[in-house]
């Protein structure tokens with residue numbers, strides 16, 4: 001497997017992420033929805049980020065992506081989709097760990113996600129990766145499906161300058 005994770009480009013990668021979304025999302029976004037959500041020029045109190053997983057053995061084809069939004073106090077997992085034929089290969093985990101491995105509790109308290117109540121696969125995936133369920137949002141989706149709210153608490157930043165020398169103790 002030659003999967004690479006890189007920062008996505010909201011124009012150049014649009015076609016690739018839309019193909020993944022159409023094939024794998026429960027309710028795929030339209031092109032306008034993607035453009036709206038990835039419009040970095042919108043003046044908002046949050047920063048949007050796109051990560052893509054590409055397969056170097058398949059001409060750099062996009063096989064998964066993650067969109068998240070950094071707010072002042074928390075990070076919102078907006079969208080995470082892996083193309084169906086490449087699931088259970090660890091791609092979703094690698095995309096997610098790019099975020100959970102880089103952000104620490106002293107910058108942002110937690111990462112939150114919303115998942116359809118009946119999306120058992122995604123719930124199992126997130127819970128196995130340290131997310132905890134923290135509420136239900138009834139009729140959250142436009143088709144009246146309920147959402148489960150989940151949160152992941154970021155770890156404390158590792159000490160780079162350890163004042164206690166354990167070797168010497």
Ligand SMILES: CC(C)(COP(=O)(O)OP(=O)(O)OC[C@H]1O[C@@H](n2cnc3c(N)ncnc32)[C@H](O)[C@@H]1OP(=O)(O)O)[C@@H](O)C(=O)NCCC(=O)NCCS
Pocket residue numbers: 024025026080081082083086087088089090091092093094113115119120121122124125126128
């Ligand atoms: C959820 C999703 C992103 C996982 O991506 P993935 O690349 O298959 O995930 P990984 O291979 O990294 O991890 C697989 C793990 O997730 C769990 N998992 C994933 N899909 C599952 C399913 N359908 N049923 C049960 N468990 C599932 C497994 O427990 C597995 O754990 P293990 O590695 O300990 O065996 C992918 O299934 C997907 O795109 N789903 C549709 C979109 C979606 O629902 N997105 C919401 C995500 S927040």
